[in-house]
Amino acid sequence: MLEGLSLSVEPGSVAVVLGSSGSGKSTLLRCLAGLEPFDTGRVALGSLEVAPGGHAALLGRVGMVFQSVELFPHLRVLENCTLAPRLHREPEPEREARSWLERLGLLDRADAWPQSLSGGERQRVAIARALSCRPAALLWDEPTSALDPERKREVAGYVEAVRDRGIPQVVVTHDAELSAALQATRYRLSEGRLTPLPAGKD
């Protein structure tokens, strides 16, 4: 699927991967998140080095905002954000979650069911949920695909908010507008190969 591929993102910087569907985008993200095994190569995250077969070590360390959002429908907004930290016995899961919900303008929705939220709100909950786990990196899978045009413009703002926390990010998208709105290193993924794009060009 993917080969001869190298991608490096520094803390506080953003890599945008542009590619059409079928280019291997989601395989790349699943490998980086620890959901998919890889045969050769390595994934390095800070001081953690993951060799083939050890991909599961990445789970819980790399946050991901899914294209389909994937909130847990049977849990309220705050519970969605605190479930994992609570199970990991992290200190003050609720405070951390509330602080992210507040930053994303969702504090008044903390007790709402996901079903009652708008598409944009759901995506922000997914961001808050990922960040409440204090990930070492954050992946975005087509973050604008399910949003209406004016909401799309807000996504760049969320990416910037995360950048402020010094978390490296990879944004996979085919949305040129989003790509242009971000200060990022850009790549094109095509038939499993990743090519850097010259700076200042989409």
Added chain:
Amino acid sequence: MGGTVLVSALLVPVALAAAPPELRWGADAEGGAPYIFEQPPGHLRGFEAELADLLAARLGRTARHVQGPFAQLLPLLERGDVDVVINGIEVTDDRARAYALTRPYWAGPERLTVRRGDPHAPASLADLRGRRAGTLPGTLAERMLRAAGAIVSTYDGGQEDPYRDLALGRTDAVLLDAPIALYYGDRPELTTLPDGFGEIRYAVAARAGDTRLRDELDAALDSLVRDGTLPELLQRWGLWTEEAGRVLGVSTAPSGPTVELDAWRARTAGGMWSAGVWPVLSALGRGALVTLLLSVAAMALAVALGAALALARVYGPAPLRALALGYVELFRGTPLLLQLIVVYYGLPELGLKLSPLVAGWLALGLNYAAAEAENDRAGLLAVPRTQMDAARVLGLGRWQAIRHVIAPQAIRVAVPPVTNDFIALLKDSSLVSVVTVTELTKTYGTLAAATRAHLGLGLLVGGIYLLLGLPFARLSRWVERRLGEHLEVTR
């Protein structure tokens, strides 16, 4: 102090063991009068019930009745659940080879019953060629009817049914043992021909190797004949016949009144409440309780095992998946009745002998586990796979993800079909009567055989089943609403 308590606790079973052993005798109380029936409910009556008590007393033992369906009585004997069967067991050459049979305690003819005023009513066995005739299965009467060229209908549901169908015109005649014709053939629409056909003899059956018990029983029967107890007993039930006099070696017929036959006739004229309202309701209450407890316990087993099977099928490694699939196919693809009989009568051959209630619970639970596994699997598959991915990326382990993310959503999907299955199980639990458990349907059969009020009791028992199921249907709707709370909101 502690030592004393311990010693006395140990002494109790020793004292019990020293008491005279029981004589466990098998008979089907649903078969009915005059053999064995319940009147009032919970109290055994019948000439064989009396005979069992008399025989046990002569042996210095106490009689204990074991309830089993008529067709399963001899298997129960071989399984060792009863010491003897006393329930109109006809003496045949085959049976005399397979079991240790005593001398006969009754003999008499088969009797032919026809519709009163039917101009074409058969008057002899020869008249039955090509005609429809009813009887009970596996009896001498059935063999005689087949030999006569009749079209034979056999009835498993008790002694009432052949006569009911005859009265309704579904058959032209009924040939059955004289005692049955006497007790169930005396309907106003029917008449029984005065001349009998052939001769049948009833004997007590013990296990083939148990000739010592057989000899003791023969001696006891001898003494019961000599002191006039047995002839007097048969006379009270209206069962004295020339043939009985001959096989028992009694030349002078007993002369007392037929009190038990008269009492039966008076009672059956009184309908379903003839034994009193309370005894009938309390018997049905006991049956309903057995049905309910058995069903709840079996469903608990089915739900737990079904969940494990479903998880194995959806998330397990390949060998476990195959094993779970095999289990589901096996238990879903074979009849529950067969599974029940194998668990109760078959497993003892492998050295595993289960009590009736445990066997019934296990068979129902194992069978319904296959259905619950499919319900749970449908629930698990209804949750998008990406939910698992989302949970795993957040750092949840597989089990944590299943427990906190997948299962709560899957259960909501599975609750309605699981409730449906519970109500089906409540009804299927009536099958456990084949392994001697007296639950609600068996209680109905026994009451109906004793009062002949099939319709009234049937409606009553149907109502009880409905009442038993209703609370669970309500509970299910409540659970579904609780688990689906998050779906009821709108933006």
